[in-house]
Amino acid sequence: MSSVETPDMAEDLPRAPRQIMLDRAKKHGGFLIGATILLSLILIAIFAPLIAPMDPNAQSLSSRMLPPVWTEGGTWDHLLGTDGNGRDYLSRLIFGARISILIGLGAATIGLFIGVTLGVCAGYFGGWVDHAVSFLLTAQLALPGLLLAMALVFIIGPSVLVVICIIGVLHWTYYLVVTRAATQRIRSLDFVAAAQSAGSTPRQVIWHEIIPNLIPQIIVIFTFELGIAILAEASLSFLGVGIQPPTASWGLMIAEGKQAMFYRPWLVILPGLCLFLTVIGANLLGDGLRDITSPEGRN
Amino acid sequence: MAFLDIQNLSIDIDLPAGKLFAVRDISLKLERGQSLGVVGESGSGKSLTALALMRLLPKAANVQADVMGFDGIDLPSVTDGTFGKDILGARISMIFQEPMTSLNPVYSIGRQLTEASVRTGHFTHSQAKSRALDLLARVGIPEPKLRMQQYPHQLSGGQRQRVMIAMALMLEPEVLIADEPTTALDVTVQAQIMDLLSDLRREMGMAMILITHDLAVVSSNVDKIAVMYGGEIVEQGDAAAVLSQPSHPYTRALLNAIPRLDGDARELQAIPGTVPSLMAPPTACVFAPRCAEAKPVCTQHRPPNVGTIAHMRRCILTDDDIAKMVAAVPAVVAERAQVKDDVVLSASHVTRVFQTRTSLFAAKHEIRAVDNVSLDIHRGETLALVGESGSGKSTLSKILLGLDAPTTGSVLLAGEPVTQMQPAKRAGLVQPIFQDPYSSLNPRRTLAEIIARPLVLRGEKSSADNLKSAREMLDMVRLPARLLYSYPSQLSGGQRQRVAIARALITSPKMLICDEPTSALDVSVQAQILTLLGDLQRNLHLTCVIITHDMAVVHQIADRVAVMLSGQIVELGTAHDVFGSPSNSYTKSLLAAAPQFKQDTVLA
Numbered sequence: 065m066s067s068v069e070t071p072d073m074a075e076d077l078p079r080a081p082r083q084i085m086l087d088r089a090k091k092h093g094g095f096l097i098g099a100t101i102l103l104s105l106i107l108i109a110i111f112a113p114l115i116a117p118m119d120p121n122a123q124s125l126s127s128r129m130l131p132p133v134w135t136e137g138g139t140w141d142h143l144l145g146t147d148g149n150g151r152d153y154l155s156r157l158i159f160g161a162r163i164s165i166l167i168g169l170g171a172a173t174i175g176l177f178i179g180v181t182l183g184v185c186a187g188y189f190g191g192w193v194d195h196a197v198s199f200l201l202t203a204q205l206a207l208p209g210l211l212l213a214m215a216l217v218f219i220i221g222p223s224v225l226v227v228i229c230i231i232g233v234l235h236w237t238y239y240l241v242v243t244r245a246a247t248q249r250i251r252s253l254d255f256v257a258a259a260q261s262a263g264s265t266p267r268q269v270i271w272h273e274i275i276p277n278l279i280p281q282i283i284v285i286f287t288f289e290l291g292i293a294i295l296a297e298a299s300l301s302f303l304g305v306g307i308q309p310p311t312a313s314w315g316l317m318i319a320e321g322k323q324a325m326f327y328r329p330w331l332v333i334l335p336g337l338c339l340f341l342t343v344i345g346a347n348l349l350g351d352g353l354r355d356i357t358s359p360e361g362r363n
Numbered sequence: 364m365a366f367l368d369i370q371n372l373s374i375d376i377d378l379p380a381g382k383l384f385a386v387r388d389i390s391l392k393l394e395r396g397q398s399l400g401v402v403g404e405s406g407s408g409k410s411l412t413a414l415a416l417m418r419l420l421p422k423a424a425n426v427q428a429d430v431m432g433f434d435g436i437d438l439p440s441v442t443d444g445t446f447g448k449d450i451l452g453a454r455i456s457m458i459f460q461e462p463m464t465s466l467n468p469v470y471s472i473g474r475q476l477t478e479a480s481v482r483t484g485h486f487t488h489s490q491a492k493s494r495a496l497d498l499l500a501r502v503g504i505p506e507p508k509l510r511m512q513q514y515p516h517q518l519s520g521g522q523r524q525r526v527m528i529a530m531a532l533m534l535e536p537e538v539l540i541a542d543e544p545t546t547a548l549d550v551t552v553q554a555q556i557m558d559l560l561s562d563l564r565r566e567m568g569m570a571m572i573l574i575t576h577d578l579a580v581v582s583s584n585v586d587k588i589a590v591m592y593g594g595e596i597v598e599q600g601d602a603a604a605v606l607s608q609p610s611h612p613y614t615r616a617l618l619n620a621i622p623r624l625d626g627d628a629r630e631l632q633a634i635p636g637t638v639p640s641l642m643a644p645p646t647a648c649v650f651a652p653r654c655a656e657a658k659p660v661c662t663q664h665r666p667p668n669v670g671t672i673a674h675m676r677r678c679i680l681t682d683d684d685i686a687k688m689v690a691a692v693p694a695v696v697a698e699r700a701q702v703k704d705d706v707v708l709s710a711s712h713v714t715r716v717f718q719t720r721t722s723l724f725a726a727k728h729e730i731r732a733v734d735n736v737s738l739d740i741h742r743g744e745t746l747a748l749v750g751e752s753g754s755g756k757s758t759l760s761k762i763l764l765g766l767d768a769p770t771t772g773s774v775l776l777a778g779e780p781v782t783q784m785q786p787a788k789r790a791g792l793v794q795p796i797f798q799d800p801y802s803s804l805n806p807r808r809t810l811a812e813i814i815a816r817p818l819v820l821r822g823e824k825s826s827a828d829n830l831k832s833a834r835e836m837l838d839m840v841r842l843p844a845r846l847l848y849s850y851p852s853q854l855s856g857g858q859r860q861r862v863a864i865a866r867a868l869i870t871s872p873k874m875l876i877c878d879e880p881t882s883a884l885d886v887s888v889q890a891q892i893l894t895l896l897g898d899l900q901r902n903l904h905l906t907c908v909i910i911t912h913d914m915a916v917v918h919q920i921a922d923r924v925a926v927m928l929s930g931q932i933v934e935l936g937t938a939h940d941v942f943g944s945p946s947n948s949y950t951k952s953l954l955a956a957a958p959q960f961k962q963d964t965v966l967a
Contacts, residue, residue, distance in 0.1 A: 081806075081850050254803035255813075258866065261764050261795050262817035263786035272816070276807035 088356045095352020098287075101345030108158055109165040116155035117143070120312045124150035132330055144334060147320060153331075156312040157338055163313040164294045164342060167228050171293035172286050174232025179239025180282060184270055186240070187247025194244075201240055209234050210299060217305045227306050231296045238285050243278055250274050280357035287350030291343040298339055314339050366570060367393040367538060370430035374411050374594075377423045384641040385411050385424075386594045392672075393587075395537065398564060398571040400581035400602065402617075403591035404885040406638040409574045412591075413540045417457055418446060434537070448483050456536035460543040462523035466515040472499075472526055473511030480533050491533070498529040502559060521552035528559065535567060542574045549751040550912050554956035557584055576886060578621060579915070579958035582606055590614045593639050593649035600674030606960070610685050611676040612656045620890035622919035624942070624959050631919065633890035637855050648678070656680060703742040707874050707906045708763060708781075708793070710738045713772035715758055732758040733769070734930035742873070745900065745907040747917040747938070749953065750927035756910045759927070760876050763908065765789050777873070787821050794867035798879035800859035804851040810837070810862055811847045817870045836865035840895060857888035861895065868899065874906040882913065893920060914957035918942055926950045 089095055108115060130146040131138045132153075138145060144153040186197035216230045250256065251274065259273050298315030300306030307313035309320070314335040321331025374386040386408040393399050401409045414420050416431075416438075431438040433455065441450065459465045467475060476498075477491035486494060492511075499507035502525040515523060524544065531539060541560060545553035561584055564571045573585055581588055581602070588605040590598040590613065598611035609615045619632035636653040648654070651661040658679065666679045715733040732755045740746050750756045761767040762774060765781040774781045776792055784792075794817075797803040804813055814833040818824060824832075834844055840861040851859055860880065867875060880896070881889040897920060900907055911917060917924055917938065924941040926934040926949065934947040945951045 081852055254797035254799060255805045257761075257766060258795060258797065258803055258863070259805075259816065260766055260786075261790060261793070262866075262870070263790035263820050265786070268820065273805050277805070279807075 085356050089352070092352045092356060094348045095356060098345045098348030098350070098352055101341055102349055105161055105342055105345065106165055109161040112158050112162050116152075116158045118152040118155045120151060120155040120159040121310050122151060126150065129324065129328055131328070132334075135330075145330060147317070147331060148324065153334060156317060157314070157334060159312040160314045160317060160335065160338065161342075163224065163307055163311065164297065164339070166224065167231065167297040168290040168294040168342075168346075170228035171231035171235060171296070172289040174229060175234075175236040175289055175293075176239055176282065176286060178233065179236030179285075180243050180278070182236070183240040183243030184247050184274060184278070187244040188251055188266065188270055188274065190248075197240070197244070201237060204234075204237055210296070213296065213300060214303060214305050217300060222305055222308050224307060224311075227297060227300060231293050231300075235289055235293060235296070238289060239282065242281050242285055246278055246281055247274055250277050280353070283357070284350050284354045287346045287353065291346035291350075294339065294342055294346070365392040365432075366395045366397075366434055367391070368430055368432040369416070369428060372412065372415065372426070372428040372431065374408070374415055374420065374424055374426050376421070377425075381642050384594060384644055386415070387641075387644070389591075389594075389596055391589060391596075391599075393538070393570050393572065395570055396564075396568045397587065398561075398573060398585040399587045399589060400585035401572060401574045401589050401591060402576065402578055402581055404576055404638050404887060406593075406640060407591040408594040409591050410542055413457065413542055413572060413574055416540065417451060417455065418443065419457075452479055452531075452536070453483070453485065453534040454536055455538045455540065456531040456534070457540040457542065458524075458527050458531050458544050461547050462520050462527055463547065465527055466523055468515050471512055471514055472518070476511070476526070476530050476533060479530075485534055494533060495529065498532055499526070501563070502526075502529045502532075503555075504529075520548055521556065524548060524552075524556055525559070528556075528563070532563065532567070536569060538570045538572065539564070540572045540574070543576070544573075545580065546575070546577075550914070551751065551952055551956040553580075553958070557958075560584070577958060578606075578617060578886075579623075579960055582960045583958070590617070593645075594641060595649055595677060597650060597678070598674075598676040600670070600672075604674040608674070608685075610670070610674070610680070610682075611650075611678050612654045612680070613650045614676075616653075616655070617886060620887050622890075622893070622913075622915040624915050624918050624954075624957055628919045631890040631894055633894050634887035635891075637857065637888070638885070656684070705742050706739045707742050707777060708738075708740040709775045710736060710759075710763065711773055711775075712737055713759070713762060713769040713774060715755075715762060715767065716770045731930050733762065735772070736927075736930075736932050737772075738925060738932065738935070740874070740906055740908060742906055743900075743904055744922045745909060745920055747921035747924045748908060748910045748927060749912065749914070749917055749924060751912060753929075754927040755930040756927050757878060760795070760878055760908065760910055764793060764795055764876055790817055790820070790872070791870045792872055793874045793876060794870065794872040796860075796863055796867050796875060796877040796880050799883050800856050800863060801851075801883070803863045804859055806851050809848050809850060813851070813862060814865045814869055817866065821870070832869055833865075836869050837862075839868070839899070840865045855888075856884050857891055860884065860888075860892050864892075864895065864899070868903070871903070872905075874908070875900075876908045876910070878910045879912070880909065881916065882911065889916075896920070914954055926953065 124146070127142065127146055128148055128150040130142050132145045133140055133143050142152050142154070144157065146153055147156065182197045182200070186194040213230050213234055217226060220226050256269055256273055259269050264272070297306055297313065298318065301313045301315030302319040304319065307316050309316065317335040318332050321328070321335070325332050369389065369391045372386060372389045376383045376385050389412055391399065401412065403409045411420065415426050420426065428439065433450070473492070473495060476495040477488065480486045480491045481488055495511065496507045499510060504510050504522060504525055510518070518526065544560065545556050548556060557580060560571065563569070573581065575581055585602050588600065588602045589596045590605070590611065592613050598605060598609065598614045605614065609618055616632065616634045620634055622631060623629070634653050639649060639652070641649070646665065647663060648661045648666045651657045654661065660679060666677050668675055668677050670676055713733055713736045714731065717730045717732055718727045719730065734755070736759060748756045748759065758767065762769050765776070765784065768782045776784065776789065781789060811830060811833050814836050815829040818829045818832060834847060837844055837847060842858060842861050842865070846854070851862070854862065877896070881892050884892060893916065896907070899905060909916070909920065921938045924934070924936065924938050925932050926941070926947065928949050934941060934945065934950045941950060942954065945954060
């Protein structure tokens with residue numbers, strides 16, 4: 065006969081982790097703003113053909129360089145004016161969102177797979193694997209990223225797919241550094257030893273025990289890399305080795321507008337503003353996610 | 364007015380979830396040179412009380428007290444600046460629990476010792492230095508001159524705690540508060556530090572407040588005892604009176620929950636439930652939900668303070684009621700599990716050598732973690748593996764589990780070499796239980812997933828069957844089935860340890876290897892877990908290896924004891940023999956160092 069009864073606990077359990085995160089998300093201003101910006105941008109990108117008032121590539125030489133509607137000489141036909149070829153600037157910006165979002169998501173995802181795979185392997189197996197991955201990381205960090213990207217695009221030939229792949233392949237270092245450190249910490253915890261004694265293979269340990277615990281960090285870096293990749297595309301396009309005309313891309317629009325920048329400043333300001341908002345949104349979202357998923361008691 | 368006089372101290376803390384009433388109406392009196400032990404489980408508010416006295420509470424905490432007097436000074440009226448200069452460290456000083464983190468790693472020992480006293484203007488630099496040298500010698504640090512220039516990482520845990528003590532004594536404080544000063548240290552070091560503190564107290568005529576969860580530590584070191592529960596002092600009085608006639612049901616329950624070294628192993632009386640956190644001021648007795656003597660009135664009114672200053676309690680029970688309770692003496696553990704002759708696990712000449720090198724081209728450095736260990740473990744027995752940190756017991760347990768391979772020697776599990784066994788088969792024979800219940804469960808999985816995982820890995824049954832088994836296991840470790848879909852962060856430490864046991868038992872292994880299964884838990888929860896393990900072992904005919912440094916736990920549950928020292932087994936024998944007539948000098952020192960109750964402490 066034992067004297068231990070079922071511990072009588074208070075009827076209501078502490079709240080589940082997911083509930084706590086949801087509550088925090090609702091109260092986090094930065095997260096809400098960032099999420100709203102990115103979400104509306106994604107919606108705009110998806111429904112671009114329905115939203116855009118005109119065909120972004122339709123040229124009209126009679127209405128070139130029209131200013132936005134709120135300035136002198138603007139017309140309601142072209143809300144944000146037109147560019148040097150008479151194309152509707154609003155429509156081009158809306159279609160430009162497609163390229164930015166596509167490249168941001170695509171490149172950040174490619175980087176995620178490379179970085180997380182290397183990081184988890186280095187952290188979990190340690191030893192020579194870790195040494196090799198660390199060497200790769202040092203080599204990558206020593207390379208001038210933009211220059212390398214330009215060279216690669218130049219050699220392979222520019223297209224949306226190539227730009228996505230090259231930006232992705234060059235942006236995995238943050239994933240690696242963070243997941244490697246986190247994996248090293250997690251693998252020394254007792255639940256990993258418990259899984260090993262229950263007969264888990266390394267693959268099962270990594271998938272079932274380690275990866276789920278990395279998800280918050282991965283999401284945060286993903287949003288961060290999203291912003292960086294969008295900027296990288298803009299830089300490449302601005303320099304002429306990214307997206308090729310006549311496709312609408314914010315970086316390319318800045319490049320095309322730069323000759324007329326001093327007397328038609330909106331040609332540069334408007335796409336610049338779009339880039340700024342997108343990257344700010346991605347960073348706010350990432351910071352918010354970091355706060356929301358951080359363990360109890362921080363902040 | 365007493366030297367240190369606290370009356371009706373209350374502390375509440377603003378948390379996001381509401382106000383936590385952490386400490387309520389605490390009254391303490393301490394005379395010059397007296398020592399007071401504050402005892403309680405985690406969450407009882409004992410550390411907060413000390414921090415309130417030191418003004419070290421977080422900003423979210425509010426402190427109220429009718430009286431907070433120290434040597435005639437009304438403490439609340441002293442400004443923070445004056446308090447920091449004249450009282451903190453100079454007249455009231457404190458030692459913390461964790462010596463590994465309480466020294467700053469980038470400053471030398473000497474600088475840390477002298478800095479505060481020089482800055483507050485109590486000493487000149489050379490005065491401070493000579494005082495520090497004297498103190499280091501006094502607290503038992505060899506070669507104090509050399510040590511002054513060293514950094515914390517060059518010192519062992521025990522030495523760091525000695526440095527902390529020296530630092531606290533720099534300005535000859537009149538009150539020393541020690542918050543669990545020995546919990547993080549090895550047993551033999553614990554005893555030395557406690558002796559040192561007692562000697563220093565007598566020498567310097569200091570008053571001391573010793574905060575601990577271990578009644579046995581208190582029993583031989585203090586004049587007065589205050590037992591705290593749920594933010595209140597439930598019993599207080601002279602140490603001898605409290606320990607020989609414990610009169611609050613909680614104190615009695617605590618004493619019955621602690622494994623003891625003297626006499627035969629008694630059945631531990633676990634206290635059901637957990638310590639409450641009060642989010643509203645209590646209107647009833649805080650201990651009533653867990654009290655075996657609770658009456659209806661206990662849940663309706665606050666209990667009164669009964670008794671004299673020499674021994675008071677906060678309880679409705681009369682002296683007659685308590686006299687009756689004394690009669691119920693817990694039974695000696697009658698039935699041990701049946702030990703069979705057949706050997707479940709046999710280790711022969713196991714040696715594990717780790718090779719480390721500081722850099723790629725530096726010479727290899729060898730560490731013999733386990734050195735030529737041979738061990739047979741019989742079916743149904745409980746073998747305790749005892750030793751201090753660094754003795755190789757955890758490495759040995761990893762080898763026995765098959766998670767690490769010995770450098771030389773072999774381990775046979777049910778007649779087969781464990782290193783060559785299929786993981787699934789090995790998992791069905793031997794399972795671990797770990798020390799820290801907070802890191803042994805994956806925080807991202809529900810209990811159902813965690814418990815059923817070993818079965819999922821085997822892939823023999825459908826997921827519905829696995830879930831059914833998980834439910835049965837939860838029932839077996841006496842957790843309610845409604846917890847099945849909750850996450851580990853929603854459970855208390857004791858509940859998590861039960862989940863870990865459930866996971867270990869779901870494959871019906873023959874053997875459990877438990878690495879300090881209760882050392883991270885409170886005593887009342889420790890009793891629950893030890894009793895549960897004992898019951899399960901008897902019912903399921905399990906073989907257990909328990910790794911621990913707590914000799915009282917060993918005495919409580921072990922059939923045989925193996926004592927490890929620097930990788931070798933220095934003594935191996937039945938628990939009776941090892942405790943009765945230890946042959947090895949190291950075993951003797953371990954036994955002598957283990958905190959024990961004085962003989963007159965009642966066997967309640």
